Amino acid sequence: MAQVVWSIAGSDSGGGAGIQADIKAMQSFGVHACTAITALTAQNSLGVEAINSVATDVIESQLQALATDMPAKVIKIGMLANVQQIQLIAEHISHYKQKWSQPPIIVYDPVAIATSGDRLTEEDTIDALKTHLLPLVDVITPNTQEIQLLTGVYLIGPDAVREAASKLVEMGVKSVVVKGGHWDYPKGYCVDFCLWQGQEYWLGNETISTPHTHGTGCSLSSAIAACLAKGYPLKDAFILAKAYINQGLYAATRYGEGIGPVAQTGFPTNLTYYPQVIEAGSWLADELDFAQPNPFNFAAGFADTNGELGLYAVVDSVDWVEKCLSAGVPTVQLRIKNANVETLEADIQTAITLGKKYQSRVFINDHWQLAIKHGAYGVHLGQEDLCEANLKAIQEAGLRLGVSTHGFYEMLRAHNYRPSYLAFGAIYPTTTKDMTGQIQGLEKLSHFVPLMAEYYPTVAIGGIDLSVAPDVAKTGVGSIAVVRAITESEDHRVAIEQLKACLE
Numbered sequence: 176m177a178q179v180v181w182s183i184a185g186s187d188s189g190g191g192a193g194i195q196a197d198i199k200a201m202q203s204f205g206v207h208a209c210t211a212i213t214a215l216t217a218q219n220s221l222g223v224e225a226i227n228s229v230a231t232d233v234i235e236s237q238l239q240a241l242a243t244d245m246p247a248k249v250i251k252i253g254m255l256a257n258v259q260q261i262q263l264i265a266e267h268i269s270h271y272k273q274k275w276s277q278p279p280i281i282v283y284d285p286v287a288i289a290t291s292g293d294r295l296t297e298e299d300t301i302d303a304l305k306t307h308l309l310p311l312v313d314v315i316t317p318n319t320q321e322i323q324l325l326t327g328v329y330l331i332g333p334d335a336v337r338e339a340a341s342k343l344v345e346m347g348v349k350s351v352v353v354k355g356g357h358w359d360y361p362k363g364y365c366v367d368f369c370l371w372q373g374q375e376y377w378l379g380n381e382t383i384s385t386p387h388t389h390g391t392g393c394s395l396s397s398a399i400a401a402c403l404a405k406g407y408p409l410k411d412a413f414i415l416a417k418a419y420i421n422q423g424l425y426a427a428t429r430y431g432e433g434i435g436p437v438a439q440t441g442f443p444t445n446l447t448y449y450p451q452v453i454e455a456g457s458w459l460a461d462e463l464d465f466a467q468p469n470p471f472n473f474a475a476g477f478a479d480t481n482g483e484l485g486l487y488a489v490v491d492s493v494d495w496v497e498k499c500l501s502a503g504v505p506t507v508q509l510r511i512k513n514a515n516v517e518t519l520e521a522d523i524q525t526a527i528t529l530g531k532k533y534q535s536r537v538f539i540n541d542h543w544q545l546a547i548k549h550g551a552y553g554v555h556l557g558q559e560d561l562c563e564a565n566l567k568a569i570q571e572a573g574l575r576l577g578v579s580t581h582g583f584y585e586m587l588r589a590h591n592y593r594p595s596y597l598a599f600g601a602i603y604p605t606t607t608k609d610m611t612g613q614i615q616g617l618e619k620l621s622h623f624v625p626l627m628a629e630y631y632p633t634v635a636i637g638g639i640d641l642s643v644a645p646d647v648a649k650t651g652v653g654s655i656a657v658v659r660a661i662t663e664s665e666d667h668r669v670a671i672e673q674l675k676a677c678l679e
C-alpha cells in the first residue's frame with residue numbers, strides 16, 4: 176500500500192502551484208496525497224488576484240477527517256495565510272507528534288512570496304511562525320527571499336547560507352534545504368544547500384533557461400516529503416527532488432499569457448537531470464571557495480574494466496582468493512579487515528599474482544598504497560576513503576577504482592570521480608557488516624541501475640544469495656558481489672556455478 180502524505184496548503188486556481196502542484200509531485204513519487212486547504216487563491220499565469228483564506232474551523236474539520244482514518248507518514252505544510260492558521264496548525268502538529276504511534280515528519284515550505292513576487296501571507300505572520308511552528312519542523316525548504324525574511328541574513332555567498340541555516344536551527348528547525356533558484360551564484364548556476372544531521376550538502380547545475388518556473392518551490396518540497404515517506408534519507412530526497420524539478424523545467428510549457436508551471440513528470444530517470452554533488456576540488460567548489468583538505472584528493476577518470484564484472488567474490492584471505500579464481504570467478508576482492516601487519520603485504524602481493532595467473536580481476540579493498548606498490552588490477556574504496564586516499568596516485572598508476580555507494584547522494588558523489596565501476600549496497604540486510612540504515616532494497620536498485628549503467632559497470636552487494644540473485648539480476652545490474660553466499664556455502668564450486676548462472 177502506498178504511503179500517505181498530507182499537504183496542508185493553499186489552492187492555486189491556475190493549477191501550477193499550491194495544493195495542485197503538491198498532489199502531482201507526490202503522485203510522481205508513488206505516495207498517496209491527502210489535502211487540507213488553507214486558502215483559495217485566485218491566480219493565473221500573470222499573478223495573484225485574490226487570497227481567500229479558509230476559516231480555521233473549516234481547516235480543522237479537514238484535519239480531523241484525515242487524522243481519524245488516514246494518518247500521514249509525512250505532513251507537508253505550505254501556505255498559511257494568517258496568524259490564526261499558524262496557531263491552529265502548530266497545535267495539531269504538536270498533538271500528532273505527541274500522540275501518534277508513529278509521529279509524522281514535518282516538511283515546511285514557508286510560502287511567503289510567490290515566484291511572481293506577490294506576497295502570500297499577512298505581514299504579522301513571521302513572529303507567529305517562529306514562536307509556534309518552526310520548533311515543530313523537521314525540514315524547512317525556504318527560497319533565498321524566504322530565508323532572508325525569516326533570519327535577516329542577506330545571502331551574499333556560501334558562508335551567509337550557512338549562517339542563515341544555522342539561525343533556523345537555533346529557532347528549532349531540525350534540517351534546512353535552501354532553494355537556490357533565485358540566487359544565480361555562481362553566475363549561470365543554480366546551487367542548492369542542505370543542512371542535515373549537522374552535515375552540509377551542496378548541489379549545483381547550470382540554470383535551466385525557461386520562464387516557466389511557477390510551482391517549483393511547492394513541487395520541490397512535496398517531492399522531498401514524498402521521498403521521505405518512501406524511506407529515503409534527506410540527502411537522497413534532496414537530490415531526487417532537485418532532479419525532478421530539473422526534469423520538469425526542461426518540459427515546462429505555458430498555458431496562459433505569463434509564467435507557465437513547472438511540468439510534473441515522473442520519477443527522474445535520466446542522469447542529465449540530476450544535479451552535481453559539489454565537492455572540494457571541483458570547479459563549482461572553487462567558485463564557492465570551498466576549502467580543499469588534500470590537493471591530491473580529487474581525480475576523475477579511472478582505467479576501465481572492459482565490460483561488466485560478472486560474479487564478484489569478496490573474500491578475506493589469499494586461500495579464498497585462489498579457491499574463487501580456480502573455480503572460475505571472474506572478479507575477486509581481497510577484503511582484509513583488522514589486518515596482521517606482518518602478513519598483510521605478502522597476502523596482497525600473492526592475491527595480485529594469483530589474479531595475473533588466472534587472468535582475472537583482483538581488487539584490493541582499502542589498502543591502496545600496497546595495491547599501487549604491487550601493481551594490482553584495481554582498488555575498491557568506500558565513501559570515507561575518498562577523502563583520504565591519494566586518488567591521483569591510483570589514477571596515474573593505471574589501477575581501476577571501484578567505489579561503494581549507498582543511495583543517490585553517494586552515487587552522484589562517486590560519479591564526480593568517474594571511477595571504473597559503481598557498487599550499490601546494501602541491497603538486503605547482511606550479517607557480514609553493519610549496514611544499519613543503509614539497506615536499499617530492490618526498488619531503489621532498480622532506479623540506480625538504469626541511471627548509471629550507460630556510464631559504468633554496475634555491482635550490487637549486500638545480503639545476496641541464490642534465493643534472491645535472480646531478482647537482483649533482473650534489475651539489469653552487471654555484477655553481483657557476495658561474501659557468505661560463497662564462503663558459507665556447502666560446496667563453493669557449486670555455489671559459484673549457480674550464482675554465475677543467475678547473471679547469464
Ligand SMILES: Cc1ncc(COP(=O)(O)OP(=O)(O)O)c(N)n1
Nearest residue numbers: 540555556557558579598634636656
Ligand atoms: C563490491 C564491493 N562493494 C562494496 C564494498 C564495501 O566497501 P567499503 O564501503 O569500503 O566498506 P568495507 O568493505 O571496507 O567494509 C565492497 N567491499 N565491495
Ligand SMILES: Cc1nc(C(=O)O)sc1CCOP(=O)(O)O
Nearest residue numbers: 600601605607637638657658659
Ligand atoms: C562488504 C559489504 N559492503 C556492503 C555495502 O553495502 O557496501 S554490504 C557488504 C557485505 C556483503 O556481504 P554478504 O554478501 O555476506 O551479505
Ligand SMILES: [Mg+2]
Nearest residue numbers: 540541556557
Ligand atoms: Mg573499504
